[in-house]
Amino acid sequence: MNSLIRILAVASNTFRESARQRAFIGLLLGALILVFSSLLVSELVVYDQQRRVVQDFGLFFISFAGVVIAVIVGVLLVYKELERKTIYSLLSKPLFRYEFLLGKYIGMLLVLLIGTVVLSGAWFLVLFVRDVPVRLVFLKAVLLIFGELSIVSAVAILFSSFSTPVLSGIFTFGIFVVGRQVYFIDELLTASKGLFVTAPQIRPLGEAVTRIFPDLSLFDVAREILLEVEVSWLYVAQSLAYALCYVVILIALATLVFQRRDFV
Amino acid sequence: MTSPVLKVEELKKTFKVGFARKVVDAVRGISFAVEPGEIFGFLGPNGAGKTTTIKTVMDLIRPTSGRVSLFGKPPGDMDARLRVGYLPEQPYFYDYLKPSELLEFFGKLYGIDSAERKRRIDRLLDRVGLGHAKDRTLRRFSKGMLQRAGLAQALIGNPDLVILDEPLSGLDPIGRKELKDVISNLRTEGKTVFFSSHILADIELLCDKIVIIDKGKLRFFGSTRDFLKTGRSEVEIVAAGVPEELLARVTSEGGAVDRFGNRTKIVVAGERSHELVKALLAAGADLDAVVPRTEGLEELFVRMAGKSEEAAR
Numbered sequence: 350m351n352s353l354i355r356i357l358a359v360a361s362n363t364f365r366e367s368a369r370q371r372a373f374i375g376l377l378l379g380a381l382i383l384v385f386s387s388l389l390v391s392e393l394v395v396y397d398q399q400r401r402v403v404q405d406f407g408l409f410f411i412s413f414a415g416v417v418i419a420v421i422v423g424v425l426l427v428y429k430e431l432e433r434k435t436i437y438s439l440l441s442k443p444l445f446r447y448e449f450l451l452g453k454y455i456g457m458l459l460v461l462l463i464g465t466v467v468l469s470g471a472w473f474l475v476l477f478v479r480d481v482p483v484r485l486v487f488l489k490a491v492l493l494i495f496g497e498l499s500i501v502s503a504v505a506i507l508f509s510s511f512s513t514p515v516l517s518g519i520f521t522f523g524i525f526v527v528g529r530q531v532y533f534i535d536e537l538l539t540a541s542k543g544l545f546v547t548a549p550q551i552r553p554l555g556e557a558v559t560r561i562f563p564d565l566s567l568f569d570v571a572r573e574i575l576l577e578v579e580v581s582w583l584y585v586a587q588s589l590a591y592a593l594c595y596v597v598i599l600i601a602l603a604t605l606v607f608q609r610r611d612f613v
Numbered sequence: 614m615t616s617p618v619l620k621v622e623e624l625k626k627t628f629k630v631g632f633a634r635k636v637v638d639a640v641r642g643i644s645f646a647v648e649p650g651e652i653f654g655f656l657g658p659n660g661a662g663k664t665t666t667i668k669t670v671m672d673l674i675r676p677t678s679g680r681v682s683l684f685g686k687p688p689g690d691m692d693a694r695l696r697v698g699y700l701p702e703q704p705y706f707y708d709y710l711k712p713s714e715l716l717e718f719f720g721k722l723y724g725i726d727s728a729e730r731k732r733r734i735d736r737l738l739d740r741v742g743l744g745h746a747k748d749r750t751l752r753r754f755s756k757g758m759l760q761r762a763g764l765a766q767a768l769i770g771n772p773d774l775v776i777l778d779e780p781l782s783g784l785d786p787i788g789r790k791e792l793k794d795v796i797s798n799l800r801t802e803g804k805t806v807f808f809s810s811h812i813l814a815d816i817e818l819l820c821d822k823i824v825i826i827d828k829g830k831l832r833f834f835g836s837t838r839d840f841l842k843t844g845r846s847e848v849e850i851v852a853a854g855v856p857e858e859l860l861a862r863v864t865s866e867g868g869a870v871d872r873f874g875n876r877t878k879i880v881v882a883g884e885r886s887h888e889l890v891k892a893l894l895a896a897g898a899d900l901d902a903v904v905p906r907t908e909g910l911e912e913l914f915v916r917m918a919g920k921s922e923e924a925a926r
Contacts, residue, residue, distance in 0.1 A: 354724065365709070437671075438699065438719075441697075442722040443770070444722050611628075
């Protein structure tokens with residue numbers, strides 16, 4: 350119980366930091382860009398393509414902006430505490446290091462949640478303006494994006510627990526890019542021709558990637574929306590559970606690294 | 614016999630720095646113990662290993678070897694942590710917070726309930742002289758005000774042991790006086806205070822016991838009084854009409870002689886002064902002043918540091 354109070358205290362301070370440092374102004378700006386650019390892009394295509402464009406573009410923008418926020422906030426989260434030396438007074442309090450990391454992570458998830466809600470609101474507004482009915486599957490798509498962002502931010506925290514912000518940012522973004530290709534690599538591995546057949550020596554590498562990296566394509570249902578294929582709640586729940594498993598592993602690894610660190 | 618509040622045994626800390634992973638011994642096997650209710654000074658020049666030792670005590674740094682215990686427990690133990698307050702050197706806090714919000718946040722970590730938190734925050738801010746700045750964010754605080762906020766956050770958990778790393782540095786004379794008063798009051802409240810400083814005069818006045826370290830090694834551990842006893846005690850005598858043969862004898866026995874017109878200033882070791890005063894009176898000299906001079910921590914420390922450098926050569 351006390352542990353939960355401490356974790357939530359760190360989480361609410363992390364959230365307050367973003368709010369006070371005007372991170373949300375940037376978010377509103379992002380929402381405005383989404384609205385105007387969606388409307389503008391949809392103006393450029395013929396009328397019967399407009400619906401498809403605002404659907405696709407909106408989802409892409411929410412996902413892209415979310416990943417950018419997750420990487421930037423995530424890699425700076427621990428680094429800023431070290432750089433500003435605030436970590437000394439915080440970790441000398443009755444607070445375990447894992448509580449600190451969990452609190453930071455939950456605070457960041459709150460920021461991402463608000464970000465996703467604001468951007469989704471802007472997207473729904475554009476859909477409304479373009480006479481596209483807001484369907485339940487859009488909400489499911491947004492939930493899945495949030496699941497993906499929870500993994501990306503946990504990766505960012507893991508790297509930032511031992512590396513510099515620039516390297517952590519590069520590694521995290523790299524894992525996001527590879528994660529989005531895991532499905533494709535998996536298909537290549539089972540195919541009777543292609544890269545892994547012509548170059549079998551790199552097959553173990555492909556297998557390792559599909560086993561270690563998270564399959565982030567699970568969280569992208571843009572194609573299903575376009576083809577009007579049903580996305581079930583069970584699928585959403587399973588994907589979110591998959592995200593939770595990765596988050597638990599990543600935060601546990603970050604804690605292991607952080608536990609051994611000296612704060613000189 | 615009471616058990617020590619803080620015990621450091623054969624503590625060593627080695628860092629590997631730079632690309633070449635050069636080994637630097639920051640702390641080289643120091644041991645000392647702090648008893649309940651003491652004001653304990655931790656002395657040493659810059660780079661002596663004071664902050665490394667304190668961070669090890671606060672579990673921010675893990676020792677290479679040796680042991681640290683707080684209230685008989687390892688420094689990471691939650692029960693021990695609840696009884697300790699810490700002010701880091703040159704403290705930085707979340708500058709987007711007001712001091713009351715900072716204390717509110719830290720108070721939650723100590724598990725203090727909401728009503729008690731509010732009561733303590735108001736009282737502490739008044740105590741450290743920040744009552745007037747409650748609604749200002751820490752971003753607008755001066756260095757001295759930040760130090761006060763730092764002291765308040767160290768005391769929010771009502772700790773039995775208060776550890777302060779260079780608490781007096783960066784304060785103006787009034788701020789220093791006020792902070793020393795706060796430290797003295799902590800003693801009357803029965804708290805143990807462990808604080809580091811390279812300003813020796815502060816420690817001489819405040820501390821019951823001291824540890825002196827230099828280049829990561831222990832130089833002295835004991836009561837401040839005992840340490841001062843190891844210093845030279847001298848007597849300065851100013852007189853007129855002192856016979857030349859008496860001055861020659863003083864010089865030959867290691868005393869110092871300075872002439873100012875018809876007056877002479879003589880400085881001799883404390884134990885020789887009594888005999889010299891008698892001889893001066895017997896010789897018909899006019900005594901103007903006999904002033905005992907005790908070497909302070911400042912002089913003693915400089916002398917000790919000089920000796921250790923000589924030994925190193």
